Amino acid sequence: MSVRIQVEAFDPGVELNALHAANLGIGAVATFVGYVRDYNDGRDVHGMFLEHYPGMTEKALAGIVGEAEQRWPLLRVEVLHRVGRLQPGEPIVFVGTASAHRQAAFDACNFIMDYLKTRAPFWKKEDTPEGARWVEGRCRDQQAAQRWSKP
Amino acid sequence: MIRVQYFARYREVLGIDGEQLQRAALGNLEQLREHLLSRGGVWQVLAEQNLMCARNQELCGLETEIADGDEIAFFPTVTGG
Numbered sequence: 001m002s003v004r005i006q007v008e009a010f011d012p013g014v015e016l017n018a019l020h021a022a023n024l025g026i027g028a029v030a031t032f033v034g035y036v037r038d039y040n041d042g043r044d045v046h047g048m049f050l051e052h053y054p055g056m057t058e059k060a061l062a063g064i065v066g067e068a069e070q071r072w073p074l075l076r077v078e079v080l081h082r083v084g085r086l087q088p089g090e091p092i093v094f095v096g097t098a099s100a101h102r103q104a105a106f107d108a109c110n111f112i113m114d115y116l117k118t119r120a121p122f123w124k125k126e127d128t129p130e131g132a133r134w135v136e137g138r139c140r141d142q143q144a145a146q147r148w149s150k151p
Numbered sequence: 152m153i154r155v156q157y158f159a160r161y162r163e164v165l166g167i168d169g170e171q172l173q174r175a176a177l178g179n180l181e182q183l184r185e186h187l188l189s190r191g192g193v194w195q196v197l198a199e200q201n202l203m204c205a206r207n208q209e210l211c212g213l214e215t216e217i218a219d220g221d222e223i224a225f226f227p228t229v230t231g232g
Contacts, residue, residue, distance in 0.1 A: 034232050050231070051158060051159050052231070053156075053158055053205075053208070053224060053226070055208050056205060056208035056209070056224070059208050059209070060208075060209075060210070081231060081232075092231075092232070093231070093232050113232060116231060116232050117229070117230075117231065117232040118229065119210060119229065120229060120231050120232075121158065121205070121224075121226060121229055121231075122229055122230065122231025122232070123158060123159035123160070123226070123227065123229060123230050123231070124230045124231070125159070134159060134160045134227070134230075135230040136227075136228065136230070137201060137227070137228025137229065137230055
């Protein structure tokens with residue numbers, strides 16, 4: 001398992017290849033890459049600042065990955081999230097899950113993103129023509145996370 | 152003595168990122184929130200229904216009891232990813 005929080009930009013292709021390297025038991029890798037859009041909630045977005053809670057962020061992500069590893073037979077997991085200033089078009093987050101077969105990789109990747117969106121302490125502040133504004137949490141993100149709750 | 156931290160919009164509205172608090176009775180997070188709300192003015196931001204909180208860097212509910220030395224945090228709904 002690898003959890004990284006960094007200011008520096010990253011190349012999703014490099015991360016994807018590293019996830020599979022030197023493990024011939026991996027038959028499936030699923031990845032998610034989130035990017036900064038240039039438009040949100042009816043306004044142009046020129047850039048954004050990502051704030052986080054140092055210390056808790058790493059713990060929260062490690063906890064989420066640990067839960068995914070308990071639920072699915074994963075061979076490798078990588079979560080990489082940027083903080084600080086970002087420009088439209090730049091990757092914000094990379095989640096990669098590797099498994100012997102595709103279903104575990106797909107489901108675990110989806111699960112990690114749903115939990116990251118609702119439980120990891122990151123906050124986006126967008127730069128718009130009308131000034132900077134904090135992004136509000138979305139109800140549908142909460143609903144997406146709830147589908148993984150065990151009965 | 153406990154440490155209380157504020158993040159993102161709360162930090163901006165309150166004008167501080169955190170403070171040390173000495174309280175006679177620690178109680179739970181809801182009681183701490185009520186204490187902070189009683190300061191009036193900008194502190195009303197903590198009355199938001201979707202406020203999130205953490206004790207010692209783990210998400211928790213407002214009913215969670217506080218112990219001496221704890222690190223408590225209040226923040227708006229998270230928006231990463």
